[in-house]
Amino acid sequence: MVPPPFVADTGWVTGVQIQSPPFGSLMKSWRRRRRLSQLDLALEADVSARHVSFIETGRSTPSRAMVLRLAAALQVPAREQNQLLLAAGLAPAYSERTLDDxxxxxxxxxxxxxxxxxxxxxxxxxxxxxxxxxxxxxxxxxxxxxxxxxxxxxxxxxxxxxxxxxxxxxxxxxxxxxxxxxxxxxxxxxxxxxxxxxxxxxxxxxxxxxxxxxxxxxxxxxxxxxxxxxxxxxxxxxxxxxxxxxxxxxxxxxxxxxxxxxxxxxxxxxxxx
Incomplete structure (x- = not known):
């Protein structure tokens, strides 16, 4: 038996890049989705609650290491980690190629x-x-x-x-x-x-x-x-x-x-x- 017509050696699906909102509001939405306070997130990421507040309000610009640390604390999936990095003006961590590449x-x-x-x-x-x-x-x-x-x-x-x-x-x-x-x-x-x-x-x-x-x-x-x-x-x-x-x-x-x-x-x- 062979796979049905929709299955082919090149039958792969690719993703789509999505425009991100400002980093602070994007991070805040993830924090709320995880039902964490700023203090909770600060403890998870081992940073000060004041720094988390400054990042969310745009008073502080996060480094690449900080974005990834916060993303890890928030359990943000890979695709959405890329969106966080782009929103912070940084290069994405994950590439995206089709399986035909x-x-x-x-x-x-x-x-x-x-x-x-x-x-x-x-x-x-x-x-x-x-x-x-x-x-x-x-x-x-x-x-x-x-x-x-x-x-x-x-x-x-x-x-x-x-x-x-x-x-x-x-x-x-x-x-x-x-x-x-x-x-x-x-x-x-x-x-x-x-x-x-x-x-x-x-x-x-x-x-x-x-x-x-x-x-x-x-x-x-x-x-x-x-x-x-x-x-x-x-x-x-x-x-x-x-x-x-x-x-x-x-x-x-x-x-x-x-x-x-x-x-x-x-x-x-x-x-x-």
Whole structure:
């Protein structure tokens, strides 16, 4: 089996540079998003509260080291760290190249190797907004019966929870929705991304309910998927990221694999390979 038409060797998505407001107001918005006082931030960053106040009001211009120290204390993601640096009149810390760029060949090759290594288990590469960049052959299982309009611009969360996507085949839909929505809610709070917030609102509007009940002893939330033959295939999801990435494309890329949670699922996937 081969990946569907939207998956190609060059099927990568690039980011967009966004204009930043003045550094002080931008930092203040991040501080409020993290629900920190100026004193809290000062303690986290090991600087004086007076200095934090001066930076926020524009009375003091932060150095590059100070911007990065404050960003670390505020847990600002890589793309938004670049925005903070630019707002302070400084060069960004992270480059951004497409995965087609010759300089990204090691990352591109690494992603392809990971995807192929998981076959016949489903595995896909996504960006930070859950847009699907590439899948392996095993992931065809996850798009069987999915409506064409969801595959035209594939987003993993839409495919998973939309009524025209995988939702009718997910036996524990309410439980899986609770897990996915909770995860997206945390990511949205961390990144402050308007795109993530819009996706969250859209996903929350889908039918299916939510169920907080855990399974497998409360250790993980499984994905219970009905196969064509009526067999229930049970998966555990794992996520791989580039922990030391210095490029935004690599830093924001995740590889999500769905591993069999039981022997019956493993046998079914190997038999269908």
């Amino acid at each position: 010759p300089g990204m060949s090691a990352v591109r090759t690494g992603v392809e190797r990971v995807l192929n290594a998981y076959n016949p288990f489903p595995c896909l590469a996504v960006d930070r907004d859950w847009n699907v960049l590439q899948i392996n052959a095993g992931a065809n299982l996850l798009i069987e019966g999915v409506a064409a309009h969801l595959l035209a611009e594939p987003n993993a969360l839409r495919i998973s929870l939309h009524p025209d996507g995988l939702a009718p085949r997910i036996r524990n839909l309410a439980q899986w929705r609770h897990f996915v929505i909770g995860r997206l809610r945390r990511e949205t709070a961390l990144s402050g991304s308007e795109e993530a917030a819009a996706l969250l609102a859209e996903i929350e509007s889908y039918p299916g309910g939510q169920n907080e009940t855990a399974d497998l002893g409360g250790v993980v939330v499984p994905l219970e998927l009905l196969g064509d033959d009526g067999q229930v295939l049970t998966f555990l999801s794992t996520v791989t990221t580039f922990g030391t990435a210095l490029d935004l494309t690599a830093a924001e890329l995740s590889i999500e694999a769905f591993l069999p949670a039981d022997d019956a699922t493993a046998r079914a996937l190997h038999a269908g390979n």
